[in-house]
Amino acid sequence: MMRMLTFVLAMVLALPAWSVEPDEMLDDPVLEERARDISKGLRCLVCRNENIDESNADLARDLRILLRELLLRQQLMKMEDLALTALEGSGQATDRAAVEEVLTVVRETLSSREQRLDYVWRAALEGLGENRRLAEDLAQQANGLIDVKAGNAEVVGFIVDRYGEFVLLKPTMKGANLILWIAAPVMLITALGVVFFYIRRRASEEPEPDLDPEEQARLKEILGS
Amino acid sequence: MTTELGHFALVLALMVAIVQTVMPLVGAHRRNAAWMNVAEPAAVVQFLLVGVSFAALVWAFISSDFSLRLVTLNSHSLKPLFYKITGVWANHEGSVLLWVLILTAFGAGVAVFGRNLPPTLRARVLGIQGLIGVAFIGYSLFTSNPFLRLARPPMDGEGMNPLLQDVGLALHPPFLYLGYVGLSVSFSFAIAALLEGRVDAAWARWVRPWTLAAWVFLSFGIGLGSWWAYYELGWGGFWFWDPVENSSFMPWLFAVALLHSAIVVEKREALKSWTILLAILAFGFSLMGAFLVRSGVLTSVHAFANDPARGVALLLILLFFVGGALTLYSFRAHVLQAKGVFGVVSRESALVFNNVLLAVSALVVFVGTMWPLAAELFTGRKVSVGPPFFDAAFTPFGLLIVALLPIGTLLPWKRATLKRAIQPLWGVLVLAISLGALAYAIQTGNSALGPIGLVLAAWLIGGSAIDLWQKTGRGGLASKLGRMARLPRADWGRIIAHAGLGVMIMAMTSLMAWETEDIRVAYIGEPYPLGPYEITLNGVEQGEGVNYFTTIADISISRDGEEVARLFPEKRVYPAAGMPTTEAAIATNPFRDLYVVVGDAQDDGGWTIRSYIKPMANWIWGGMIIMALGGIISLTDRRYRVAGGAVRKTPKAQGVPAE
Numbered sequence: 001m002m003r004m005l006t007f008v009l010a011m012v013l014a015l016p017a018w019s020v021e022p023d024e025m026l027d028d029p030v031l032e033e034r035a036r037d038i039s040k041g042l043r044c045l046v047c048r049n050e051n052i053d054e055s056n057a058d059l060a061r062d063l064r065i066l067l068r069e070l071l072l073r074q075q076l077m078k079m080e081d082l083a084l085t086a087l088e089g090s091g092q093a094t095d096r097a098a099v100e101e102v103l104t105v106v107r108e109t110l111s112s113r114e115q116r117l118d119y120v121w122r123a124a125l126e127g128l129g130e131n132r133r134l135a136e137d138l139a140q141q142a143n144g145l146i147d148v149k150a151g152n153a154e155v156v157g158f159i160v161d162r163y164g165e166f167v168l169l170k171p172t173m174k175g176a177n178l179i180l181w182i183a184a185p186v187m188l189i190t191a192l193g194v195v196f197f198y199i200r201r202r203a204s205e206e207p208e209p210d211l212d213p214e215e216q217a218r219l220k221e222i223l224g225s
Numbered sequence: 226m227t228t229e230l231g232h233f234a235l236v237l238a239l240m241v242a243i244v245q246t247v248m249p250l251v252g253a254h255r256r257n258a259a260w261m262n263v264a265e266p267a268a269v270v271q272f273l274l275v276g277v278s279f280a281a282l283v284w285a286f287i288s289s290d291f292s293l294r295l296v297t298l299n300s301h302s303l304k305p306l307f308y309k310i311t312g313v314w315a316n317h318e319g320s321v322l323l324w325v326l327i328l329t330a331f332g333a334g335v336a337v338f339g340r341n342l343p344p345t346l347r348a349r350v351l352g353i354q355g356l357i358g359v360a361f362i363g364y365s366l367f368t369s370n371p372f373l374r375l376a377r378p379p380m381d382g383e384g385m386n387p388l389l390q391d392v393g394l395a396l397h398p399p400f401l402y403l404g405y406v407g408l409s410v411s412f413s414f415a416i417a418a419l420l421e422g423r424v425d426a427a428w429a430r431w432v433r434p435w436t437l438a439a440w441v442f443l444s445f446g447i448g449l450g451s452w453w454a455y456y457e458l459g460w461g462g463f464w465f466w467d468p469v470e471n472s473s474f475m476p477w478l479f480a481v482a483l484l485h486s487a488i489v490v491e492k493r494e495a496l497k498s499w500t501i502l503l504a505i506l507a508f509g510f511s512l513m514g515a516f517l518v519r520s521g522v523l524t525s526v527h528a529f530a531n532d533p534a535r536g537v538a539l540l541l542i543l544l545f546f547v548g549g550a551l552t553l554y555s556f557r558a559h560v561l562q563a564k565g566v567f568g569v570v571s572r573e574s575a576l577v578f579n580n581v582l583l584a585v586s587a588l589v590v591f592v593g594t595m596w597p598l599a600a601e602l603f604t605g606r607k608v609s610v611g612p613p614f615f616d617a618a619f620t621p622f623g624l625l626i627v628a629l630l631p632i633g634t635l636l637p638w639k640r641a642t643l644k645r646a647i648q649p650l651w652g653v654l655v656l657a658i659s660l661g662a663l664a665y666a667i668q669t670g671n672s673a674l675g676p677i678g679l680v681l682a683a684w685l686i687g688g689s690a691i692d693l694w695q696k697t698g699r700g701g702l703a704s705k706l707g708r709m710a711r712l713p714r715a716d717w718g719r720i721i722a723h724a725g726l727g728v729m730i731m732a733m734t735s736l737m738a739w740e741t742e743d744i745r746v747a748y749i750g751e752p753y754p755l756g757p758y759e760i761t762l763n764g765v766e767q768g769e770g771v772n773y774f775t776t777i778a779d780i781s782i783s784r785d786g787e788e789v790a791r792l793f794p795e796k797r798v799y800p801a802a803g804m805p806t807t808e809a810a811i812a813t814n815p816f817r818d819l820y821v822v823v824g825d826a827q828d829d830g831g832w833t834i835r836s837y838i839k840p841m842a843n844w845i846w847g848g849m850i851i852m853a854l855g856g857i858i859s860l861t862d863r864r865y866r867v868a869g870g871a872v873r874k875t876p877k878a879q880g881v882p883a884e
Contacts, residue, residue, distance in 0.1 A: 019460060021824070022746045022833055043609045049467045051611065054460055169611025171596070176604045180596045184589045184618045191581045199577060202495065203568050215425070222341075222427055223864075 019054050024061065026068050026118055030143045031075060035068045038152050042067070042159065043169050051169055063159070063167075069117045070155045076121070078142035079106050079135075102128065102135045228293060231281025232372035235322075238274035238329070239362040241267055245332075245355030249348035253420070261348035265336040268351050271358060272326075272333035279313075279326045282371055286313050292378040295319060295371045301384040303772040311395035312385050317519060317535070318371035320398055324515070325361050327399075327406045332358060335410055335435070342431060349417035350410075357409050360542045368535045387773065387799035387806050393453035401446030401473055405511035407439025408476060411483060412508035412550070415501045419553050422560040424501065429491035432504070434865045436487060440480040441856040447473050448849040455845075459807035461820045461837055463733070463845055466615040468523040471594045472514030478587035479507035482580045489576050493565030493638060496577065498558040503584070505554060509547040510587070516543050522598065568640035575633030579626065586622035593618060627681045627730065630723060631688025635695060649695060653687030668739065678734020685727030689720045696720075718859025722852045729848025735841040746831035756838050758819065759783050765823070765832055773799045775808075778823035778832060782812065794823040818842040 020039075026032040036053060042063060044055035052060040052067075083103040087096065105124045112120045125132055159167060171177045245267035252260025285293050286309050289302045299316045300309055314323040332354040339347050365371070389395070414432040418424045450470070451463045464470065483503040489496040517523050520536025567573035593610045600606045631653070635646045661680035668675060696716055697705040741756045752761040763779040776796045782789055790812035798805045812819040817840045824833030 019835075020744055022744055023827075025744070041611075041613050043611060049465065049609075049611065054458075054462070164607060166607040166609055169609050170613035170617070171608045171610055176600060176606065177596075177608065180592060180610065180614075181618075183592045184585070184621075187585045187588055188581075188622075191585050195577055195581050199567075199569055199574050202563070202566055202573075219427065222430075 264351035404443025415504035657683035675738030682731030722855025725851030732844035
């Protein structure tokens, strides 16, 4: 009985999630790759020097999910723009209806208050029926239009606003942090300068006399020759 | 009873260490031979006493003596014997005692193997070694005493952190300490030389093997730690730029710099005061590492403030030795006169550049490691400095060192012409670049990392081959092979170590650039692809080990319908510590590792499985071993053995006959 109890206890204790879990991952490979990339630069705040991509902590999982939600939002907002532009340029009536339907679904997803936006969007896509292709095309177009660097910076900025710059594994170059960043080049240049003058001096100096007789005798002794 | 004996032996060792410090140092100052001669027996006795003390602690762990506080906190009667023993140093107090044991072992080593040193130098080296002993034995006794008893011994112990219950990690600290503490010998030699006011080729020749040995141990220690992280932490990383890792990496870099600058002192009698400074810094950073790791100051300033006694004591030891050494250095360094003159282009200059790059890169690691602390103390900002920073800041140094290395090894001493030295390397350069271009063309994706790594690796390995070729003269193949066999071991050591670095760079960059990863929910009996392989989850079982429960997955990996590996990754829970660990299953061959980790059960009956193809993974440690092997081979060089033997055979050397 006792043994059984320990075993059950052991299984319960084993619950913490192990770094990125399949259920967290986004269906869109482009977004997911961006998410992985960003999460390698964010610190798990309760761990010792671990990024959220590798960490098993619950907080890291929350951050991974938040980060993906932000990325998805970015994509959906871009899709909204795209759909609106498509509607302005008057297309054929059938197309119009399809775009309008996708637009509605995108807007519904964006305004959803559910915890997991990616689940909402997955369900919405499945509900779209034959217009799903159109939505997926739009998503791809949106990925092509989003400036990855600026987009990632926006997502990271949001997380930094919330959790502080402690979350960044690569410190900013702002303020005192500049010292950290210029330390390497400054030290290298200083050292090279010193070395340059040292070598110049050594090269121009007269060679000193070799060992004195006493030293020579001792050296012979040591070398055993 | 044995515990008290051990405790008493440690107190006695402290007394002996005090004697070993005072008498030889005073004796050397007053040229009193009798006082100086105390050093040798004192060093040996100190080692024996600490040995007794350490053995007593080991016995307490083996016999599960839970009346000892340390054993109760860190051991458990159900633990396998091997881990009971390694548990001795898997905690603060025990590891300090291990540190002391190794320190005194090195001291005894110097005493026994250093019989041919000039008497005053030997007395001073051992005296300084004794002083370090006083500091650390005192530290052990007064702040981290492992021999404290409990008034009410419990029935059983609290167990050990299960992550530490592993062969790789069990052996990691001893090797690391052998490296850290080995550098204390170089330090003692440096201080003794400053006291003597004399550094010459002979000094460099005595100090170099100790540094080399320490460096070899440190390399093994770091390698073991990185290997452990690779298979234990569950995603197959090998280096994390963690402050604790950095603490071992900085002395390693300084030790490498010291090894190279000591060559210049030995061969050319230049760079003397710089070499002394490096010896001080190398051990200084070892102490710094001990302070950073042991005080907990890096995890958080507050953790440090909660239990400041240990941290402050270590900080005082650090400040005393480094501050004292640097003060002495500033007063005495001018006495050391450089003799060798060399041109701007020469091997001396190349080694100076090597030193600049290594030392500055170590300082960059230092600044990065300390920055979060400094920023919080001075600006109140809480910042993190993680792998992305170190990758960006350290890599340029690595690139420069590797790019210049083969050229440096071919430059002659004193004066050289660059054009002539580079001549034999053109072929290697062309080969390396075409190899990189080929890799760039056939790889998927646009990463420059992999191809650049290959170029550097080929440049290093090819450069080492050219180095070997050049060393064997101009004759035909037969004469070259003959010379190769007679080549000094130090040359072999250099060539092998440099090639090992190439192997390591190749492996690290290949792994980082060309890894394949798959994370998914797998279902029993449903195969899925991973690169050219097909992975099938055959089943998952629950089991029970000596002191843990486990979930074992049974996974087949096949390629073109043929099974290439059957793997059993585990997920363990140690009830004593209530902590889960992953045991990745790895199928290794020379070209890649297949790395599989089992995760949690899903509601729909599937299991989370992470699988990776890690190209060249094993060569990371293979390269490290090759590098360390180079060090060992160099250590067996004739010139280190001859000196001792020659003197013993001819006590008063006048016209020594040729051997």
